Amino acid sequence: MAIRTIIKYPQDEATLRKVSKAVDVFDERLGVLLDDLRDTMYKAKGAGLSAIQVGVLKRVCVVDTGKRYLEFINPMIVKQSGINKIIEEGCLSLPGEWGEVIRPNKVEVEFFDRFGVPQKNTYIGYEAKAICHECDHLDGILFIDRMQEQKAAKAQKKDKKRK
Ligand code: NI
Numbered sequence: 001m002a003i004r005t006i007i008k009y010p011q012d013e014a015t016l017r018k019v020s021k022a023v024d025v026f027d028e029r030l031g032v033l034l035d036d037l038r039d040t041m042y043k044a045k046g047a048g049l050s051a052i053q054v055g056v057l058k059r060v061c062v063v064d065t066g067k068r069y070l071e072f073i074n075p076m077i078v079k080q081s082g083i084n085k086i087i088e089e090g091c092l093s094l095p096g097e098w099g100e101v102i103r104p105n106k107v108e109v110e111f112f113d114r115f116g117v118p119q120k121n122t123y124i125g126y127e128a129k130a131i132c133h134e135c136d137h138l139d140g141i142l143f144i145d146r147m148q149e150q151k152a153a154k155a156q157k158k159d160k161k162r163k
Helices: 028-043 123-138 141-161
Strands: 048-050 060-063 070-083 108-114 120-124
Touching: 028 048, 028 070, 048 123, 060 123, 060 141, 070 123, 108 123, 120 123, 123 141
Parallel strands: none
Antiparallel strands: 048 060, 060 070, 070 108, 108 120
């Protein structure tokens, strides 16, 4: 059990932009990583944390939106629906930055637990949003990218209407 250092944007952007690798060994080291992620997330008072944020390039993340503690290894969002209206989104790697990001309200996720057992579950609301945020990290995507994307899409729509 240890608190790890959370890397930050923009100084550690090169790492945060990397695509994490799938886990294929479910050993004690993975368990230690998960425990450290959990403890580091709670210490930093975050709702989620991915391995890349502590500099480990593995498709591993933890989430706790205040409801329950969740662990995901090699998560894949296989279905999504609805729109989540929770406004403010933040990230432990971007302290002080908050913004509106549109996310699905319901996601179906396939993943493995820490013992390598395949799992499938559906999450709604804040949990769905937090899982999407963490899964983005595993692909090197930050919430500010989503904000920009959505802003651009909105502007384009407006532009089209004008024409
Ligand atoms: Ni984040």
